[in-house]
Amino acid sequence: MSDDIKKPRQEYSDQLPSLELNRLAIGGARPVKASGVKCLEPLASMKATTCYDEQGMSTTTYGEQLTAKGRSDYNKYLDNATFIGFTGQTVTGLKGLIKSKPAVHDIPTALEFILEDADGAGTSLDNLADLCTSEAFPSIRQALLITAPETDGTNSRLDDENNNIRPKMAHYTQESIINWHYEVVKNKLQLTMVVLKESKSVRDGFEVKVESQYRHLALIEGIYQQELRNKDNEIVEPMSPVLMNGKTINRIPLRVAITGSNNKSVIDDMVDANMLHYKVRADHGNLLHQSAFPVFYETGVVNGESANGSIGPGVKWEGGSEASFGVIQIDANKCSHPKELKDIESNLSNLGADMLKESKAAESGEAKRLDKVSSNSTTIDLANCVSDMISETLQDISDIWGTGEEVSYRLNTDYDPSHLDYQMIAAIGDIWERGLIDKEEAQYNLKQGEVIRADRDIEEMNKNIDSEEGGLGLGDE
Numbered sequence: 001m002s003d004d005i006k007k008p009r010q011e012y013s014d015q016l017p018s019l020e021l022n023r024l025a026i027g028g029a030r031p032v033k034a035s036g037v038k039c040l041e042p043l044a045s046m047k048a049t050t051c052y053d054e055q056g057m058s059t060t061t062y063g064e065q066l067t068a069k070g071r072s073d074y075n076k077y078l079d080n081a082t083f084i085g086f087t088g089q090t091v092t093g094l095k096g097l098i099k100s101k102p103a104v105h106d107i108p109t110a111l112e113f114i115l116e117d118a119d120g121a122g123t124s125l126d127n128l129a130d131l132c133t134s135e136a137f138p139s140i141r142q143a144l145l146i147t148a149p150e151t152d153g154t155n156s157r158l159d160d161e162n163n164n165i166r167p168k169m170a171h172y173t174q175e176s177i178i179n180w181h182y183e184v185v186k187n188k189l190q191l192t193m194v195v196l197k198e199s200k201s202v203r204d205g206f207e208v209k210v211e212s213q214y215r216h217l218a219l220i221e222g223i224y225q226q227e228l229r230n231k232d233n234e235i236v237e238p239m240s241p242v243l244m245n246g247k248t249i250n251r252i253p254l255r256v257a258i259t260g261s262n263n264k265s266v267i268d269d270m271v272d273a274n275m276l277h278y279k280v281r282a283d284h285g286n287l288l289h290q291s292a293f294p295v296f297y298e299t300g301v302v303n304g305e306s307a308n309g310s311i312g313p314g315v316k317w318e319g320g321s322e323a324s325f326g327v328i329q330i331d332a333n334k335c336s337h338p339k340e341l342k343d344i345e346s347n348l349s350n351l352g353a354d355m356l357k358e359s360k361a362a363e364s365g366e367a368k369r370l371d372k373v374s375s376n377s378t379t380i381d382l383a384n385c386v387s388d389m390i391s392e393t394l395q396d397i398s399d400i401w402g403t404g405e406e407v408s409y410r411l412n413t414d415y416d417p418s419h420l421d422y423q424m425i426a427a428i429g430d431i432w433e434r435g436l437i438d439k440e441e442a443q444y445n446l447k448q449g450e451v452i453r454a455d456r457d458i459e460e461m462n463k464n465i466d467s468e469e470g471g472l473g474l475g476d477e
Contacts, residue, residue: 005195005214005229008178015140015263018271019174022138025087025271032083032278037074039275040081040282046070081282086348087267087274091137094379098133101412102126103387108405111398113166120147120168125390129411131171132257132386137267139174140260144393145196145217146170146253146400150243167244167397169390172196177256178214185219191252192219217252224249244400253396257389259382266378270348277344284337299324383411414448425451 024031024039032039047070050060066074103126107115118125135142148167179195196215201208216227218239227239241248259266300322387410394407425446432442439462446452452461 003233005216005233006178006231009180011263012178016175018265018268019139021275022087022265022267022271025085025267025274026091026138028085028088029083033078033081036078039083040078040279042066042070042074043077046074046077077282077286080285081278082285083278083281084274086277086345087270090270091134091267094137095130095133097379097415098383098411098413099130101414103129103409103411105409107394107407107409108398108403110401110403111394111407114169114394114397118169119171120166125409128169128171129386129390129409132390133383133411135171135173136257136259136382136386138265140263140265141174141177141256141258142389143172143177143254143256144169144389145172146244146393146396148244167401169393169397185222190219191254191256193217194252194254217254219250219252222250224252245402247400249400253393253400255389255392255396257385259385266382273344273348277341277348280337280340280344284335284341287335287337295327297326299326379415380413383413387411 021039024035044062046066047063048060049063049067050058052058105115105125115125117123118128123131132142132144146167147170149165176197177194178197179193180191181193182189183192184190185192194217196217198213198215199210200213202211203209212231213236214229214231214233216229216239218225218227220239223241225239225241226237227235228237230236244253260268390409391407394409398405398407428442428445431437432439440458443452443458443461447456447458452458
């Protein structure tokens, strides 16, 4: 039985290399090239060592590390490589689709402070949602944990406001969630253990160091409890029940968003294709570099007969009566790299980059709409998953702190760029005036067509309409 809190779950360890690669790909050319052999494998010749015996016979062995000459060759190979940020551009574009319209939320007055400060550090709820959305592309899982100063539950709301005793939403990335376990409790599968890796700053005079600490959350005998250990596995805070709003709770207040499937994130395939493109570009760049410098040779020269030592303008070559001269010129245009690069780029486009481009073909509006919806289905699923995590966390806060009201927060999932035209708007108005639909239905369709803002409260708008009827004086004498 292991008592090492730092020991990660095997699933965590298996998924970490892919996550690191995904983050590098999103980061673009600079971090990818700075990572060296993590993203660009050296050529076999760069790890080769050749030895000669007394008879002049050679033996070549291939090791795991670069040789001294191999290191020099690899640096040239890396310098000639070009990484194009297909993945980062695609992720940026898809995040832009989600943010193209504001999130819609229903949050009671008692919890409106979360809109401006969701994590206790001044991060707005919308900005926290942006962070969660960004994290959903490269990773498989992330989580939000509810934290709050412990109280006995007798403090007033004014006391809470004056002392900033409020619930907060702490965000944890996939790298931070190192271990977890689910069990059936009261005929329901529940999270009963999770270990979260955190960073804390330690100051010694003017020197500030960042150290790791480990937070162990557990459901013990139906009560949520917690302990804290340092980087050396020493207990800093022993396991004890956590009080929230003066009470213990019967589950771990952690909500998880899983946006990947089959141990893959939504961008794994794109990253793999992007890295293959990088490798082929490196090979092609190396070939172009070599072909820029022709190799001159001289044959048929008797020892001591040739006086040639250099070549260039104004230099006369003298090679003797039997000498001949030639040039070895590599033709980079006859290699297969350009075609292979085109094929990979086509694959990248199919995997997601085409979501960022406007269709040039003459298609009907319905065909464009259907194509847009189908191509963005992964993005819709991702946005819904993040919305669920945030909404469930907000609902937990509402339940624990006694408001009991329904809470929701939904990111935009309408990525159809088409809006209602004048004829359709007029048709909706005509149908309403003829009594075929009621006012609420007409306004719903206008809202879906973005004639009315998505975040506009219809009830409030109708009150304004009622107060404005006849009150503007337009056309009055």
